[in-house]
Amino acid sequence: AQSVTQLDSQVPVFEEAPVELRCNYSSSVSVYLFWYVQYPNQGLQLLLKYLSGSTLVKGINGFEAEFNKSQTSFHLRKPSVHISDTAEYFCAVSGLSDKIIFGKGTRLHILP
């Protein structure tokens, strides 16, 4: 069975500072990993995904994530956050053409 653990439920960070949102997964088969963002009263929107190839994945809005197989991690990073990045971020795992399982989310608070 696949599962995702997001280690922080909330992360406060000052505007223009860097941020890392942590995600660990478990799976007995090859995995596909995702980060989604949810703005207030909205559905989820894909930020980036890892299917294969380069372990550093770049996404929209300046976010990137690194797949680390030995540590079973897929942490999300941004070098400089903006107030508009305030949202909830979800890490997710899936097998190919399989169901997508989400973590419980990390709420990112941008401090002025």
Place this chain on the structure above:
Amino acid sequence: DARVTQTPRDKVTEMGQEVTMRCQPILGHNTVFWYRQTMMQGLELLAYFRNRAPLDDSGMPKDRFSAEMPDATLATLKIQPSEPRDSAVYFCASGPEGDTEAFFGQGTRLTVV
């Protein structure tokens, strides 16, 4: 602009009433997911379909919930009878064939009083 459409956006109903939520997946997508989001449980997968056939509905309470795809352009999630603990935001998402990705609708916010 292709998007997943969910109706209604908001629903308030009394305990014991039947609730039907509808979803129109993106044209050409063959996978449909239903998720429920609550503060306590986060995003829970209730069911998912591929080519209109249910592949996994193990996350769905069988006694009161049912999910169907009458045709490729419509997915439904029904609760009968509804209970206050069903209050949540229900999301539908669809995905293209041969790919692993979910495109989400705006959700249906259900309140059972």
